[in-house]
Amino acid sequence: MADNQSSEKKLSRRKFLVRGGLGTIGVLAVGTYVLRNPIRRAILEKANEMDLAYMGSTDNPMLWFELGKDNVVILHSPKIEMGQGTFTGLAQMAADELEISMSNIKVVHATTATGNIDGMSTGGSTSISGLWQPLRELAAIFREMMKIEAAKKLGVSVDDLSVKDGVVSANSKSLTYAEISEGVTNWTIPEKPILKDISSYKYVGKPVPRVDLDDKVYGAPMFGLDAEMPNMLYGAVVRPSKIGAKFISATTDKAEKMPGVIKIVSEDDFVGVVAESYIEAENAKQAIEVIWETPDNLQQDAIVSMMTVGNGKSTIIQKEGDALEGDDIVQMEFRSPIGAHAQIEPNGVVAFVEESKATIMISTQVIGITRKEVSSRLGWDAEQVNVIPTYLGGGFGRRLHTPHAVQAAVMSQAVGKPVKYIFSREEEFQHDMFRPPTHHILKGRLNEQGLLDGLEHHFVSGDVGNNSALVPNIVPPIVGADIGAIRGGFLQYSAVPNHRSVYWHVTLPFATSWWRSLGLLANTFAIESFVDEMALKAGKDAIEFRLAQVNDDEAGKRLKEVMRTAGERAGYSEEIKDGKAMGFAASVDAGTPCAHVVEVSVEDNKIRVHKVTVVLDPGLAVNPDQIRAQCEGCVIMGMSAVLFEQMKVVDGSLTPTIYGPYEMALMKHAPREIDVVLLQGKDTPGAVGEPPLGPIGAAIANAIRRLTGKRLQSMPLKLT
Amino acid sequence: MKISMIVNGQSHAIELTDEYTPLLWVIRDILGLKGTKFGCGKAACGACTLHVDGEAVRSCSYPVKFAEGKQITTIEGLGNAENPHPVQQAWIEEIVPQCGYCQPGFMMATAALLNKIPNPTDEDIDNNIINVCRCGTYYRMRKAIHKAADKQNAINEINEPTKA
Missing domain, CATH: 3.30.365.10 (Aldehyde oxidase/xanthine dehydrogenase, molybdopterin binding domain)
Incomplete structure (x- = not known):
């Protein structure tokens, strides 16, 4: 015993x-x-x-x-x-x-x-x-x-x-x-x-x-950038503006003589400067001349061409029945752009490396990985490094990579004092780990009853989980697909006799990674836009068409309940009233189904979203108000990504590098009404922070289709 | 050189080598008031908004030399838990913040707006509140701004009944 x-x-x-x-x-x-x-x-x-x-x-x-x-x-x-x-x-x-x-x-x-x-x-x-x-x-x-x-x-x-x-x-x-x-x-x-x-x-x-x-509300010092240690100095690291640039050497004479400069820190892989104040460190950084080895200048066309279905390695992630063949197949393609995290608090860290211990105060989503990376660079045991995480001024996946902690630790070790190191906004945009661009080909065929007989999603994405410290290298070959990129890439219309989803993977020449909801936003945009188009072809109501093609298993029942409730609550109608049209879309992410109904109009050729109805079934709602807040936030962040945001590669650099040119949703774009309904389809809490991002892109595009007859197939959605 | 200014009611004489240092870094790193945030350094996001003589200013791009002799108010001076500003009260009642990082800038911009336009319409809000929030709290902010206006107007009516 x-x-x-x-x-x-x-x-x-x-x-x-x-x-x-x-x-x-x-x-x-x-x-x-x-x-x-x-x-x-x-x-x-x-x-x-x-x-x-x-x-x-x-x-x-x-x-x-x-x-x-x-x-x-x-x-x-x-x-x-x-x-x-x-x-x-x-x-x-x-x-x-x-x-x-x-x-x-x-x-x-x-x-x-x-x-x-x-x-x-x-x-x-x-x-x-x-x-x-x-x-x-x-x-x-x-x-x-x-x-x-x-x-x-x-x-x-x-x-x-x-x-x-x-x-x-x-x-x-x-x-x-x-x-x-x-x-x-x-x-x-x-x-x-x-x-x-x-x-x-x-x-x-x-x-x-x-x-x-x-x-x-009262401005307490709680974020990574607010962290301080006694006798703290400020560091800055020179970063290249070009994709793929390799550090060769640096001339630092001028910077060494700048006011406030304590030390230039030259390593094999980076050069940094430590100074008495943030501004002095930044100014000195500008004065360091670095020689970079840069590959040929990349352009956006090359990225788009790489990111096309058929390139890279494919994996069938979902398969039921036969592949679609024949002349009666409807086919459409969709694209999503490179997206930046653009969280308002830039990455930053305070590091203090003493004789045999190190303390790191940082905005991080990966405390253990941050510690491991710092200890391994110092050649120490992990236990010698204490990572003290702070509140994050936005996460969204951006804090899943913290190589700046290593750089701050190296600079601190070089000067024997705590060093604070903050990304500039330009660095934040240029060296983001972006949401990868995607390309999708959707295929479908209607049967005599006007329902889908076949539905296929073929899509390609850059890295999300692959090449990330969070996903061991052994995982991608076993799984055969990037576990992040495929989020939302499965077809939820389980009753369609022939359906399949085929994922293609391409690693881009710049880092792409986790962005709130991972593949969900782009995948749902493509799938739910296409399904909507098929509903129009069938001459059926957008919601009825979908409801007919979801099986009655437990997950299917919850999804259908969310769809039905959204339609009823919003009074979904396919008619245009007062210059406004409605659009519907639904998705399931991490087990949580969500449906959106949006009301849009077009003013001066610009898309205006007036109202969004969100129905979410997160299971047991531990805090209904905060779940509503997540739904409101997902709607607005999603609208921002769907209507405005895109990074482009121009002459080898990722651009733009500042808010404004990187267009985002502002107060004036936010819907005047966001109506959130929470259902409880299971008795334990489920996922909340990302699932409500799924439907927004397709819901808006579907409304625009009804209002203008145009099917918008690329994010950001633009009418001209 | 020495720059003199009044921050949240207290006089400060600050020794600096570079008079073009942005006011933000003086407030944060020399005076240690961390409520005013660094977001972009180019007056593009508004996280660093504070008041200079009652006007909303993006302090990351405001050389400290221009603050000479002026009254600065930061989020810490706007109000506190014991004596909250109507904007802060409204923000709490509407549970506006998510990550919270951009919120002091928005509250400072709102407080300045209400001093100019005591009853802002939705259009006034759209045109004047142009900071960036990544969590997407605009929806609750709009409600909070209207609520703050009501609160402030009620206070003003008590203080100056003849004007109302």
Whole structure:
């Protein structure tokens, strides 16, 4: 029996190692906390036995909760807050199971030194759904541990205790959690967590305000660019403006004599300067003359030609029935451009490399990878580097790459002081890891009933997951496709007898990568535009046409319910009224179905979006207000990408490099009405942060088709 | 050289070698007020918006020499949790921020707008609030701006009943 148990334990440990990678042993500043290591270890032991759906390590000591003398619980979040509201959702989940009030819980980012960090990343709309079960269970264990000790201290049975707002009571006596914890060194851990009934939750399911609201409204220093360390200097790194440029050498005489310059840092792969102020570092950087080896000047035409279906390597990712052949096939093609992240907070970092340890404060979505890259450049163990993540001034996938942390660390080591390094906006645009351009060929055929007999999606994309530190090199050959580029590339019309999706992969000469919702935005634009065109050909209502071609399995039912509700709520009609037309589109991303109905008009040849109805089925809504906020944000960010944004390659450089020329949605473009309806098609939380981006492009294009007769086939959508 | 200015009601005399240093970096790195953000450095996004003598200014492109003798207000001086500005109250009630990075610039631009146009129409808002928000919070911002106008007008009516 004992042997069996130990072998089970080993299996479980190995599973965690494979899924999450190694964690780290950390030390936390003691401060005023009465409860730290004992409860950490106790909870950890329990956590290790659980099947965590999230990808973090639970294999080594780590810290989830801290309890202060003021009875405030600090939750160390392994997930980064980048605006998506994760901190608030986690606080709600924890507070309900801890049985404390929202005002008595604070959420902070876990650092690599406190151990409880996510082995992978914050991304993929998985933070709330992935932590739903493990976080509540850990909180429930915490609560029960308090009750067990309280029962001892109060001399009553655990069953006689009641808990409210962090106070455990029996008869007329009561103790706060902080009082209970005083002097306890040997905690008793309950066999298994007893979760409360969801219907008894006070916070989960309610639109509680964001926990970071006041800080964000009063201008608290909370972002990566606000980070400081004592005696900090400022660094800058010379970056090439041309694609594929290789650093050869640099002349630094002039820069060395510039005001405020402390040191020029010349490495094999970059040259940087450290100065007393940001402006002095930037000015000195301009004075460094670098010789680059640059390939022939690339032009946009070459990129478009590379990014054409038939180039690169293909994989059939979905196949049912036969391939379409014959003269009666309808075929259309679609394109999407290179997209920039354009998050408002540029990338930045403060690094301090001391004799045998390094501290990195940074806006990152990949704490573990940031640490690994810094430690490997320094030739150190990962444990010697502590990464302290900050709030992100926008993530959107841009913070999944942090090579600037390495450069700042090298510069700090060279001067022996902390160095802060900030990208200029020009660098931010030129050296983004862009949303790859795509090309799509859609094929379809109608049967005699005017329904689809066959539907095919052939598409090509640049790297999203491939060549990213997040996806091990071994994955693409096994999967055969880029796991990010294919998001949204599958056909959701499962009842179409013959349907297939074929993915082609091309790696471009510049970096492309993760951009909020990955392939979803472009793939849904293409597929749902084409399906709409087929509905028009069939002479059918756009929604009825779609509903008829989705199977009645569980996912299909949820998708159809979202489609139907959107049509009813918006009063979807194919008629043009007062110069406005409606457009419909739907998608499923990470298990969350979403439908949009938009109302558009054309003014001075420009597309104007008046109203967007969003119906989303995210499962259980932990915070309905923040889910609405994500839907509103996805609509507007999506409109921005669909109507305005595009990067182009001109004479070997990615352009433009500033807001304005890189046109984005502004206040005047935002719809005056965004009506969000949330359905609950399952009883656990699902993905929220990206799925609502899916339908917007096709919904707008479909409305324009009805209004003007024109089928717009390229993003950004332009009428002339 | 020395530049004298009043920031959030406090007088400062700042020693600088380069009088063309943008005001933003003086505010952030010398005075340590981090609420005013760096976004683009070319007055293209508005994240660095603050008030110079009551006017909204994009401080990343405003040489500090022009601030000599002037009154500067940053988000920290606009209001605080104990004494919030109507714009901040409205922002909290509408739960506007997502990532939050651009929000101080938007709130400063809004506060300046309301001083000029106490009851802005949607068109006034479209024409005057031209900062960039990547999370797409414009929809809630518009509601918050109208709400802030109502709040500010109510306060003004109490303070100056004859004018109203």
